[in-house]
Amino acid sequence: MPSLKDIKTQINSVGSTKKITSAMKMVAASKLRRSQEKAEAARPYSSRLEEMLSSLASSAASGEGIIKLLTGTGNDQNYIVVPVSADRGLCGGFNSSINRETFKLVKSLEGNGKIVQLMPVGKKSRDFFNRVMKDQIIESFVDLNVSSTGYESALNISNKLQELYFDGKFDKCILVFNKFKSAISQEVTQQQLIPLDVSNSEKEEEKENSSNAIYDYEPDEETILKDLLPKNVSIQIFKVLLESDAGEQGARMAAMDNATRNAGEMIDSLTLKYNRTRQAFITKELIEIISGAESI
Amino acid sequence: MATISFDLVSPENLVFNDEVGTIIVPGKDGDLGILPGHSKVMSSLRPGRVMVYSEDKNLIKSFFVSGGFAEINPEKCIVLAESVVEVNSLEKTSIEKEIQELENKEGKELEEQLSVAKAKLEAINVNYYDKI
Secondary structure (H helix, E strand, C coil): CCCHHHHHHHHHHHHHHHHHHHHHHHHHHHHHHHHHHHHHHHHHHHHHHHHHHHHHHCCCCCCCHHHHHHHCCCCCCEEEEEEECCCCCCCCCHHHHHHHHHHHHHHHHHHCCCEEEECCECHHHHHHHHHHCHHHECCCECCCCHHHHCHHHHHHHHHHHHHHHHCCCCCEEEEEEEEEEECCEEEEEEEEEECCCCCCHHHHHHHHHHHHCCCEEECCHHHHHHHHHHHHHHHHHHHHHHHHHHHHHHHHHHHHHHHHHHHHHHHHHHHHHHHHHHHHHHHHHHHHHHHHHHHC | CCCEEEEEECCCCEEEEEEECEEEEEECCEEEEECCCCCCEEEEECCEEEEEECCCCCEEEEEEECCEEEEEECCEEEEEECCEEEHHHCCHHHHHHHHHHHHHCCCHHHHHHHHHHHHHHHHHHCCCCCCC
């Protein structure tokens, strides 16, 4: 039987853990609000851009130059997969679900005879894929801090991707990230970034709406499209980074909330054990005294 | 007199959103003056000033944009810009320093940065369009 002192130390250590986790929960909650605001603020831009793009997409005829971002290279052989994880742990299944999903995706693509490369974003996925698929990583991005650096961080990724794309290093690019559904739930999502996927049913509707509107284009459709497409890639990445950041804070908040509750339960059961043990000691001592007195 | 609704959007936030009288945007092939009832136009922008005027033609605000797009229809004008700064908050000395630093280096990306920085400087120095 553990001594009273042992149980006391255990209670104290669980208590301080509880303090830490509840502090982390508070921090995550306030960060979540900030990231959510950021994600919200970025929405008008990306939705406008998408609208513009879908009204222009139909006019893209040739598959040359920058337009390739829209029409594709015509091949379907080389893939690049970009898992977007967090830089830090202690946020439940947030990172591991990204890594698992990416791993599955890579394996299934490879099963179909494709060549897959990886470009992890965030420390947790970089470290994971460094262990399991080191030679497939071509570049990794860590310490992005999207909530403080903002759009710049997305630009870096997008520039690198486009450079590789126009060098003919890959035909398709798929992002794997946590989509922010609510403060407590995230959904692992795959999104094809290059070539641009305009076959969405949502966008079809928009296309119909905007096809009623006949725009004049200045200088001309193709030039605008050439400007618009690279920007769209960056803005999509930016959006994903923001969503993932908000999701991370949400996941951490939920995980820490659970941990705090578990610590509370543990303290309760330990306190009960402590009291029982104390009582047992007292009873034992009493018995000793009484039986001692009786024997005289 | 009628007004036109004007949105100025950067990737990070919605910078400006109000009913205004006139807007001047730096189109790629030349500046566009936009009044209520303007025909439908989609234009890409060069680095320069976006000027916003009230109904009685007083300058409300002027922004510097480093490029982007404008979508215009009779009721609404939307400008999507990659970076937006108010012209008043730009500092001449720091931009001049930036230009000098960029001029000493070379590279394709830097050229673009340089032209943006030069346009910034111009945006501070010029004062046409202040009164229309």
